[in-house]
Amino acid sequence: xxxxxxxxxxxxxxxxxxxxxxxxxxxxxxxxxxxxxxxxxxxxxxxxxxxxxxxxxxxxxxxxxxxxxxxxxxxxxxxxxxxxxxxxxxxxxxxxxxxxxxxxxxxxxxxxxxxxxxxxxxxxxxxxxxxxxxxxxxxxxxxxxxxxxxxxxxxxxxxxxxxx
Numbered sequence: 108x109x110x111x112x113x114x115x116x117x118x119x120x121x122x123x124x125x126x127x128x129x130x131x132x133x134x135x136x137x138x139x140x141x142x143x144x145x146x147x148x149x150x151x152x153x154x155x156x157x158x159x160x161x162x163x164x165x166x167x168x169x170x171x172x173x174x175x176x177x178x179x180x181x182x183x184x185x186x187x188x189x190x191x192x193x194x195x196x197x198x199x200x201x202x203x204x205x206x207x208x209x210x211x212x213x214x215x216x217x218x219x220x221x222x223x224x225x226x227x228x229x230x231x232x233x234x235x236x237x238x239x240x241x242x243x244x245x246x247x248x249x250x251x252x253x254x255x256x257x258x259x260x261x262x263x264x265x266x267x268x269x270x271x
Contacts, residue, residue, distance in 0.1 A: 139167035
């Protein structure tokens with residue numbers, strides 16, 4: 108009897124995994140063709156997909172000539188052919204393959220912010236629900252930090268103007 112119960116538990120777990128993977132696949136498929144969705148819809152989708160699903164979404168949207176960030180409705184009209192960017196400020200070489208999937212630096216950063224919160228393991232194996240925050244929610248919740256950055260930029264501008 109114990110073997111039958113164990114088999115049934117395993118069967119139920121496998122079926123749960125299959126249903127969850129099918130739901131994630133439908134989400135990837137939907138976001139590949141939908142121009143833009145609401146934050147609430149996107150937050151729900153992000154709670155049931157993995158990092159690899161999210162990366163599939165950005166790639167599929169790019170192939171469809173849409174910005175890889177699902178909250179953006181912009182089209183990508185001109186694809187950058189440049190493969191690398193050399194920053195003279197940081198003395199680093201950046202791979203542009205991933206950046207070209209997005210219409211702007213803002214969308215790229217917002218997407219990276221989401222990726223840092225995503226889990227690589229299958230969602231159905233984790234017991235805790237993911238609490239996803241969007242980049243504008245983080246910036247809006249820290250106005251003091253933003254004010255400090257603006258003041259620093261103003262000081263730098265004054266310093267630059269003094270040099271002229």
